[in-house]
Amino acid sequence: MSRLAFAILCLLSCAVLLPDAASACSVCYGGGEESRKAFLFTTVLLSMLPVGMIGTLGWWIWRSARDADAPREGSE
Amino acid sequence: MARSTASLRVITDPRPRPMLPSAVLGMLIFVGTEVMLFAGLVSAFLILRATAAGDWPPPGQPRLPFGETAFNTIALLASGFMLFRARRAFAESPARALRPLTIAMALGAFFVLFQGYEWVMMIGQGLTLQSSNHGSFFYLIVGLHALHVVAGLSVLSWAWWRLRGGFLASSYFGAAQVFWFFVVGLWPILYFLVYA
Numbered sequence: 546m547s548r549l550a551f552a553i554l555c556l557l558s559c560a561v562l563l564p565d566a567a568s569a570c571s572v573c574y575g576g577g578e579e580s581r582k583a584f585l586f587t588t589v590l591l592s593m594l595p596v597g598m599i600g601t602l603g604w605w606i607w608r609s610a611r612d613a614d615a616p617r618e619g620s621e
Numbered sequence: 622m623a624r625s626t627a628s629l630r631v632i633t634d635p636r637p638r639p640m641l642p643s644a645v646l647g648m649l650i651f652v653g654t655e656v657m658l659f660a661g662l663v664s665a666f667l668i669l670r671a672t673a674a675g676d677w678p679p680p681g682q683p684r685l686p687f688g689e690t691a692f693n694t695i696a697l698l699a700s701g702f703m704l705f706r707a708r709r710a711f712a713e714s715p716a717r718a719l720r721p722l723t724i725a726m727a728l729g730a731f732f733v734l735f736q737g738y739e740w741v742m743m744i745g746q747g748l749t750l751q752s753s754n755h756g757s758f759f760y761l762i763v764g765l766h767a768l769h770v771v772a773g774l775s776v777l778s779w780a781w782w783r784l785r786g787g788f789l790a791s792s793y794f795g796a797a798q799v800f801w802f803f804v805v806g807l808w809p810i811l812y813f814l815v816y817a
Contacts, residue, residue: 577671577672579671579672580668580671580672582671583667583668583670583671583672584668586667587663587664587667587668590660590663590664591657591660591661591664594656594657594660595653595657598653598656599653602649602653606640606641609640609641610640613640
C-alpha cells in the first residue's frame with residue numbers, strides 16, 4: 546500500500562469513526578442533541594417543501610386534465 | 622362547400638377551458654415563494670430556540686399571550702370559513718357572495734386590530750425588537766404575517782368592490798381566495814411554533 550493510499554485510508558477512517566470531531570460546519574455552534582435535531586428537521590423541511598409544492602401542483606393539474614378528458618372520451 | 626362547412630364546425634367547437642386560470646396559477650407561484658420565505662424564517666427560529674442555553678423564552682422576557690391569541694386565531698379561521706362560503710355562493714349567484722365576503726373581511730380586520738393591541742401590551746411588558754432574540758423573531762415572523770394579512774385584506778377589498786359593481790371575474794376572485802387561504806392556513810402553524 547502506498548503512502549498516499551494509507552494516508553487517505555487514515556483520513557476516511559477518522560471521518561467515519563469520529564464524526565462529532567469532524568464536524569466543521571461554521572453555523573453548527575450548538576453541539577447538543579436538540580440542536581442536531583433542529584438542524585436535521587429544518588434541512589428536511591427546506592429540502593422537501595419546494596419539491597412537495599411543485600409535485601402537488603403537477604399532480605393536481607394532471608388529475609384535473611384526466612377528469613376533464615374522461616367525459617369527452619366517453620361521448621365519442 | 623362541404624369542406625368549408627366542416628372547417629366551420631371545427632372553428633365553432635368550444636375550446637377546452639384552461640385547467641387553471643392564469644391569475645390563479647400566478648398567485649399559486651407567488652404563494653409558493655412566500656411559503657419558502659416563511660419556512661426559512663421558521664427554520665432559523667427553531668434552530669435559535671434549540672441552541673438557546675436555558676429556558677425559552679429567555680429569562681426576564683415576558684411569555685407570549687397564548688390564550689388570548691387563541692381567540693384571535695379562531696377569528697382568522699372563521700374568516701377563512703366565511704370566504705369558503707363566499708366562494709360557494711359565488712358559484713351559484715355572484716351577488717350572494719357579497720355578504721359572506723364582507724364578514725370574512727371584517728373578521729380579518731379584527732385579527733389585525735387585535736394583534737396591534739397585543740403588540741402594544743407586549744412592548745409595554747418589555748418585549749421589543751432589541752430586547753432579545755425572542756423579541757426579534759416574534760416581531761419579525763408575526764409582523765411579516767400581519768403585513769400579509771393587510772395585503773390580503775387589500776386584495777379582498779378590491780374583489781369586494783368589483784363584486785359590488787357586478788364585474789368580478791371568477792379567475793380574479795379565485796386568485797384572491799388563494800392568497801387569503803394561504804394567510805389563514807399559515808397562521809395556526811406560526812401560532813403553535815412561536816407562541817407555544
